[in-house]
Amino acid sequence: MPVELVGKTLPGALPVHLVARDGLDAAGLAPAAVAWARANGFSGEAGRTLVVPGENGALGGALFGIGDGEGALAFGALSKALPEGDWHFASAPAEPDLAATALLLGGYVFTRYGKKPGKALRFGLPAGVDAGRVGRIADGVFLTRDLVNTPTSDMGPEDLEQAVRTLAARHKAEVSVVKGDDLLDRNFPMIHAVGRASAGAPRLIDMRWGQQGAPKVTLVGKGVCFDTGGLDIKPSSGMLLMKKDMGGAANVLGLASMIMAAGLNVRLRVLIPAVENSIAGNAFRPGDVLASRKGITVEIGNTDAEGRLVLADALALADEEEPQLLVDMATLTGAARVALGPDLPPFYTSDEALASDLAAASVAVEDPLWRMPLWRPYDAKLSSKIADINNVTSDGFAGSITAALFLKRFVEKTEGWAHFDIFAWNPADRPHGPAGGEAQGIRALERIIAKRYG
Numbered sequence: 001m002p003v004e005l006v007g008k009t010l011p012g013a014l015p016v017h018l019v020a021r022d023g024l025d026a027a028g029l030a031p032a033a034v035a036w037a038r039a040n041g042f043s044g045e046a047g048r049t050l051v052v053p054g055e056n057g058a059l060g061g062a063l064f065g066i067g068d069g070e071g072a073l074a075f076g077a078l079s080k081a082l083p084e085g086d087w088h089f090a091s092a093p094a095e096p097d098l099a100a101t102a103l104l105l106g107g108y109v110f111t112r113y114g115k116k117p118g119k120a121l122r123f124g125l126p127a128g129v130d131a132g133r134v135g136r137i138a139d140g141v142f143l144t145r146d147l148v149n150t151p152t153s154d155m156g157p158e159d160l161e162q163a164v165r166t167l168a169a170r171h172k173a174e175v176s177v178v179k180g181d182d183l184l185d186r187n188f189p190m191i192h193a194v195g196r197a198s199a200g201a202p203r204l205i206d207m208r209w210g211q212q213g214a215p216k217v218t219l220v221g222k223g224v225c226f227d228t229g230g231l232d233i234k235p236s237s238g239m240l241l242m243k244k245d246m247g248g249a250a251n252v253l254g255l256a257s258m259i260m261a262a263g264l265n266v267r268l269r270v271l272i273p274a275v276e277n278s279i280a281g282n283a284f285r286p287g288d289v290l291a292s293r294k295g296i297t298v299e300i301g302n303t304d305a306e307g308r309l310v311l312a313d314a315l316a317l318a319d320e321e322e323p324q325l326l327v328d329m330a331t332l333t334g335a336a337r338v339a340l341g342p343d344l345p346p347f348y349t350s351d352e353a354l355a356s357d358l359a360a361a362s363v364a365v366e367d368p369l370w371r372m373p374l375w376r377p378y379d380a381k382l383s384s385k386i387a388d389i390n391n392v393t394s395d396g397f398a399g400s401i402t403a404a405l406f407l408k409r410f411v412e413k414t415e416g417w418a419h420f421d422i423f424a425w426n427p428a429d430r431p432h433g434p435a436g437g438e439a440q441g442i443r444a445l446e447r448i449i450a451k452r453y454g
Helices: 032-039 071-081 096-106 130-150 156-171 189-195 242-262 307-318 335-338 353-364 376-382 399-408 444-453
Strands: 005-007 014-020 051-055 059-067 085-091 121-124 176-177 203-209 216-221 224-227 267-277 325-330 344-349 419-420
Touching: 005 130, 032 051, 032 059, 051 189, 051 216, 059 071, 071 096, 085 307, 096 130, 130 156, 130 242, 130 444, 156 176, 156 189, 156 203, 156 242, 156 267, 176 353, 189 203, 189 307, 203 242, 203 307, 216 307, 224 242, 224 307, 224 444, 242 267, 242 307, 242 325, 242 444, 267 307, 267 335, 307 325, 325 444, 335 399, 344 353, 344 399, 353 376, 353 419, 353 444, 376 399, 399 419
Parallel strands: 005 121, 014 059, 014 085, 085 121, 216 267, 216 325, 224 267, 325 419
Antiparallel strands: 051 059, 176 203, 203 267, 344 419
């Protein structure tokens, strides 16, 4: 990775001085550095970096604005702004672990198709930073970003399966796959229906890791590798980002990487229904009624609401084991983006303790999440005249809530269930990550799982 964190003092490393807004005089800087900052209009505004000259044309260090303490993820900007070389903080940041995480995340570059790696920086860590944990978290985020950024030409259902197998081999996990028409024999009819029109066979990928008897943690990720919308076809503009429709799968794999690398005391299971929602003569149609693993019949009101169908079969399987914690993640609805934008994913749960833990963890690690209600009166909007349930509502209101209510029908036994309706994408560059695929919610979930089962 372009940024390397070093848990020791680096000889000759240049200092990064942290400056609060309008705090030049209180930052303990040399008079020449203060004069240089004022000459360049630097006053400690959040996220701004100013390189300071030293003697004889050499570098003398850098100033970094922390503003009014807006957040430690802003430290990711240093990964792009600092010249190559060795650096250290002149004084420890208020959240040193999170600042170190931001440094790694900010240095990410997706290089698979020829883009050059970023600048090589070495950063001496402040005392007390858990470098191993910081590295594990960054590795998980990078895995998620890499998977989402890869176009479907190289990330179809078979490629996603291979990505799972590669991760499993690294941590000695077990993988089994149900593929193609075997999905019908094994009672996963909705996964089969959604993916059968694609040249890449639909499949359910099942990864297990950890000791028998440990607390069960199950992660389910939507693995729609491309979504045309099916026969309810999307406009061309709506397909431009559909390589990221497997962002739920990418995020649960990133989280699984963190869990396994930490050796947490859990029996981890990862379920990914991997499909491509394509158009062909055998594509499922609006008005069809699909059977499901749980026995609930589903009328198809719209083939572009396919993610909840494949998740439903996977969730029904996960629920049969009654894990202590069941999490599903999916790029499920545009309604969630309309309500909360791309940076703030909603989550849904009936478990009040889990909701409280998620809210606290999201603030602690600056991984934004917002609880939305499983509003039971809206459940009636999913009614069907000929089947048990419709996959969409007729009025278009509360799309993210009704999608969550749809999924809840398939989770009956597991009390600790949470659904995350994520975007998995940065629309623009941010200090801790460039425009492109993004991990959302998994750093907060890692914190909870590590605290509960570490």
